[in-house]
Amino acid sequence: MSGIVIAGASRTFGTVRAVDSVDLTVEQGEFFTLLGPSGCGKTTLLRMIAGFTPLDTGEIRFGERRIDRLPAHVRDIGMVFQNYAVFPTLSVAGNVAYGLKARAVPAAEIASRVDEALAMVQLGGYGDRQPHELSGGQLQRVAIARALVIRPHVLLFDEPLSNLDARLRVSMRAEIRALQKSLGITAIYVTHDQEEAMSVSDRIALMNHGRLEQVGIPVDIYRKPATRFAAEFMGTTNLVEARALGLAAPVWVSLRPEALRFAEEAPAGWPHLPGAVAAIEMLGPITRLDVRLENGTILKMVVLDAPGHVVREGQRVTLAYDTARLTVVS
Amino acid sequence: MILAIPHGQRLPLGIAVLAFVFLGLFLVYPLLNVFGASFLDAEGTAFTFANYTRMLGRPFYRAAIANTLEIGVAATLITTVLAVPFAFALARLPIPGKAAILAMASLPLILPSFVSAYALVLLLGRSGIVTQWLQAHGVGFGSIYGRGGIVAVYTLTLYPYVLLPTIAAFKAVDVSMEEAAQSLGSSPGRTVWTVTLPIVLPAILAGGLLVLIETLENFGVPFVLAEDMPIFAVEAFKLFIGETAPNPSQAGVLGVLLILTTTAVLLVQRRFLARRRFATSARQATPLLKVGRGVQAVATAYCWAIVILALVPFFSIVVLSFMEFRGPVLHPHFSLDNFAFLFDRALRPLANTLMFATAAALGVTLIGVPVGYVVTRYRSGVASLLDVLATLPFAVAGTVLAIGFIVSFNAGVLVLTGGPLILVLAYTVRKVPFAVRSASAIVHQIDVSLEEASVSLGRSPLQTFLRIVVPLMLGGILSGMVLSWVTVASELSATIVLYSGPWSTLTVVMFQALESGGAGIATAAASFLIVVSLLPIALLYRLVRRYELS
Numbered sequence: 001m002s003g004i005v006i007a008g009a010s011r012t013f014g015t016v017r018a019v020d021s022v023d024l025t026v027e028q029g030e031f032f033t034l035l036g037p038s039g040c041g042k043t044t045l046l047r048m049i050a051g052f053t054p055l056d057t058g059e060i061r062f063g064e065r066r067i068d069r070l071p072a073h074v075r076d077i078g079m080v081f082q083n084y085a086v087f088p089t090l091s092v093a094g095n096v097a098y099g100l101k102a103r104a105v106p107a108a109e110i111a112s113r114v115d116e117a118l119a120m121v122q123l124g125g126y127g128d129r130q131p132h133e134l135s136g137g138q139l140q141r142v143a144i145a146r147a148l149v150i151r152p153h154v155l156l157f158d159e160p161l162s163n164l165d166a167r168l169r170v171s172m173r174a175e176i177r178a179l180q181k182s183l184g185i186t187a188i189y190v191t192h193d194q195e196e197a198m199s200v201s202d203r204i205a206l207m208n209h210g211r212l213e214q215v216g217i218p219v220d221i222y223r224k225p226a227t228r229f230a231a232e233f234m235g236t237t238n239l240v241e242a243r244a245l246g247l248a249a250p251v252w253v254s255l256r257p258e259a260l261r262f263a264e265e266a267p268a269g270w271p272h273l274p275g276a277v278a279a280i281e282m283l284g285p286i287t288r289l290d291v292r293l294e295n296g297t298i299l300k301m302v303v304l305d306a307p308g309h310v311v312r313e314g315q316r317v318t319l320a321y322d323t324a325r326l327t328v329v330s
Numbered sequence: 331m332i333l334a335i336p337h338g339q340r341l342p343l344g345i346a347v348l349a350f351v352f353l354g355l356f357l358v359y360p361l362l363n364v365f366g367a368s369f370l371d372a373e374g375t376a377f378t379f380a381n382y383t384r385m386l387g388r389p390f391y392r393a394a395i396a397n398t399l400e401i402g403v404a405a406t407l408i409t410t411v412l413a414v415p416f417a418f419a420l421a422r423l424p425i426p427g428k429a430a431i432l433a434m435a436s437l438p439l440i441l442p443s444f445v446s447a448y449a450l451v452l453l454l455g456r457s458g459i460v461t462q463w464l465q466a467h468g469v470g471f472g473s474i475y476g477r478g479g480i481v482a483v484y485t486l487t488l489y490p491y492v493l494l495p496t497i498a499a500f501k502a503v504d505v506s507m508e509e510a511a512q513s514l515g516s517s518p519g520r521t522v523w524t525v526t527l528p529i530v531l532p533a534i535l536a537g538g539l540l541v542l543i544e545t546l547e548n549f550g551v552p553f554v555l556a557e558d559m560p561i562f563a564v565e566a567f568k569l570f571i572g573e574t575a576p577n578p579s580q581a582g583v584l585g586v587l588l589i590l591t592t593t594a595v596l597l598v599q600r601r602f603l604a605r606r607r608f609a610t611s612a613r614q615a616t617p618l619l620k621v622g623r624g625v626q627a628v629a630t631a632y633c634w635a636i637v638i639l640a641l642v643p644f645f646s647i648v649v650l651s652f653m654e655f656r657g658p659v660l661h662p663h664f665s666l667d668n669f670a671f672l673f674d675r676a677l678r679p680l681a682n683t684l685m686f687a688t689a690a691a692l693g694v695t696l697i698g699v700p701v702g703y704v705v706t707r708y709r710s711g712v713a714s715l716l717d718v719l720a721t722l723p724f725a726v727a728g729t730v731l732a733i734g735f736i737v738s739f740n741a742g743v744l745v746l747t748g749g750p751l752i753l754v755l756a757y758t759v760r761k762v763p764f765a766v767r768s769a770s771a772i773v774h775q776i777d778v779s780l781e782e783a784s785v786s787l788g789r790s791p792l793q794t795f796l797r798i799v800v801p802l803m804l805g806g807i808l809s810g811m812v813l814s815w816v817t818v819a820s821e822l823s824a825t826i827v828l829y830s831g832p833w834s835t836l837t838v839v840m841f842q843a844l845e846s847g848g849a850g851i852a853t854a855a856a857s858f859l860i861v862v863s864l865l866p867i868a869l870l871y872r873l874v875r876r877y878e879l880s
Binding site for chain 2: 070072073076078086
C-alpha cells in the first residue's frame, strides 16, 4: 500500500473550470487537507477521488492501482459527509455494519468490528439506538465509525464539522486527527476554515479557482505564503507595497499583525514606522489596532492585554517590525 | 458498448431504457396508430387530410369542440374563483375544523366524478326525487342537463386541483414580504391584493390548467349529463364503438384534436408556469390574520358550504342505494335489494374491479418509482425525454388511449383485445404520471449524500436504490399505490372502450345500468365504489398515523 497520486486532473462545469489540471501526491498515512474558499474546487476534487464526479482529463491512482475509471462503490474509500448522511432507516450498529455487509464479512466478525469501531468514537453501547435519538455530534461520530470500520484505502472528509457548534468543532477535530493517526489510514480532509486546517493537517493544499495555490506543511503556508491570496486566506495580514514600509524593492509584502510592536517594546534593530492610532477593537485577551502611517498606509496590529496598557484613538505611536517575518508575495 | 457509458449513468440509463420500451409499446405506439388512422382514407391505404376536412366541415363536430372548450373554460374560471378565497381562508384565517375541512376537500379527487353526475340526475333530473317533490309543491326549476349541470359537477369535483396547491402557496409566502409592504404603508387588504396574490398566482394558474385538462378529457360526466349535446370525448367514443367496419379514422381525428388541445394546455402549464414559481421559503409558519367575528363566520360558512355541497351527491347516492327501486322509480323504503341484486348479477365485475386495480397499482408503482427517481436525480437529455414521455399520458384522454390500444393490439404479433391484460396495461399507462410525480416529490426530500454514503461504503447504485432509497420512500410509495388503486377502481373512459365478455368492471355495470334505466343496481354499484375508494384511504391514514407516532 502507498499513497494517492493525482495527475493532471481537470473538470469543467459549463464554462467554469472547477478543477484545473491539479497534480498532487498524498503520502501513505498522511493527514492531507484541501483548503480554500467556497467554489475553489476543493469539494469537486474530493468527489473526483470518491468517484462521484468524473474527470474530464487526468488520472488518479491509489498506489499502483488506477481508480479514476472505477465505479465509486469499488474504489475502497470511506467518506464522511458534512450533513452526516447517517441512514435514518438503520440503527447505529446497522449503519456501521453497512459497509461490512456490502463486503460480505462474516456476521460474527461484523459484530465485533462494529463494537470496536463504536468504542473508538466513544459510542460504545449505542449500537441499538436509532439515529433520530442522537445529537449532531453523535451522528457525526457514527458516520466516522461507519467510514473507518471498513478500513478503507483512504478516508475522505467533506467539511465534516461545519454543522457542529464551535466548541464541539474544536474537540472533534482533535479526535479525528488522533483516530486517523492511530489507525494509519490516509486521510483527505476538505474545509474552508484555515484554523481547522492548520490544527489537523500534516500538509495543506490551498486551492483557488480550481488550481493549487500552495502546498506545504501548515506552518510554512502561514509563515511563508507564496501569493497574496495565500497570505490573506491563512489569517489576518498586512498586504502592502514594500515602498510603504520605506523599502526600495518594487514588490508586495505580507506582514502579519503579530510581527508589529510598539517601538518602545521592540528589540533593538527593528525598523521604526511613525503613525497614529486610527481604530481600536478590544477583544479581551488581545486588542486589535489599526495604525495609519504618515504616508497614509493602514497597518493592522495586535497587542496582548496587559494591566496599565492604555491606547486611545488618535494617539501618536511609533511602530517597529520584525524584518524576519516580512514575506514577499507574488 | 456498456463500457463506454460512464458508470454513474448505468442505473438511470437502464431504468430509462426499460421505461422507454414500456411507454413506447403501450403509449407512443397506440397514439401513433391513432394519428395514422386519422390520416388514412376509407381503404386504409392512402394518406389523406380528407378525414380532417370532413370532420371539421360538419357543424355537429365543430359544435362538439366548441362545447367542450366552452364548458372547460367556464368550469375552470368558476372553480378558480371559488377555490382561491377558500384557500386563503384555510391558510390564513381562523376557521374552526380546518383539519376536517381539508380532509373532506381532498375526497372529490378520489371519488369518481361521474357518480356525482349520476347522483345529480337521480336528485334533480327530469324524474329526480327532489324534482318530483318540488313539482308536487308547485315549484319548477331549470334543467340540470347540458352546460349548466356539467359545469356544476366539474366545479364540485375538480375544485381540489386549485384549492390544494393554492393553500400550499399561501402558506409558503414569507410573512416578512407582507410585513415589508405594511411597513411601507400598505393596508392589510391592499397587501394581500398587491403582494400575496401575485406570489401565489403561478400556483393558482397551474391548478386551473389541470382543471381545464381534466374537463377536456372527461367522458363520464358529459355522458351522463350532456344528453344530445355533442362533447369531444363522448363523440370519439360513439364514433369508434358505433362503427360497423373497423375503420377508426373519424374517431382518430377527434382523438388527435383532443390530444393536441390537452397537450397544448399541459405544455403551457409546465413550461410557462414551472419557471415562474416564486421561491419564497417561509422560515416560520405564516401567522393567521386577525379578523372580526363577522368575517370569521362568513369565511367558515363559505368553506363548509363548498366542502359539503361537493360531497352531498356522494352521500345521497349511498342513502339512495339502500332504498327500493322499481325500474327507475324510487320508493322511500329501506331495502338491501339493490345490493343483493348487485352481488347476484355483478359478482364477476366486482371481483374484476378489485383484481385489475391491484394489478395496475403494482404495475404503476414498479414503473413510476424508478422513473420518478431517475427524472429527479439525473440531469440529462435522456432524463428530460423520460420526464416528458412519463407526463404525456396525462394529456391523453382515456377514450383516445383505449382506441389506440384496440387499433394496435387487435391483430398482429401482440394480440391483447378480449382479455383482461389490455385493461390493466391501459390503467397502468394512464396512472404513470401521477406515480412519477409523487415518487419525484419524495425523492426530492431524500438527501443525495445518503446515497453517496452507501456507494462509498461499497454498495452499487442499484443496491443503494433498493436498500436505502426504497425504504426511505416506503410511506410515499404505499400511499401512491393506494391512490392509484382507488382511481383505477373507478376508471370509466378507457374501460368502456376496452372491456369485453367476462372482463367488465363495476363502472361498466353502472354505465350499462344508466343506459337501461336500472337505477337500483347503479346506486348499489356507486355506493360500493365509494366505499372501495374511501376504505383504503382511511386505512392508509391510520397506518401512517401509527407509523408517525411510533
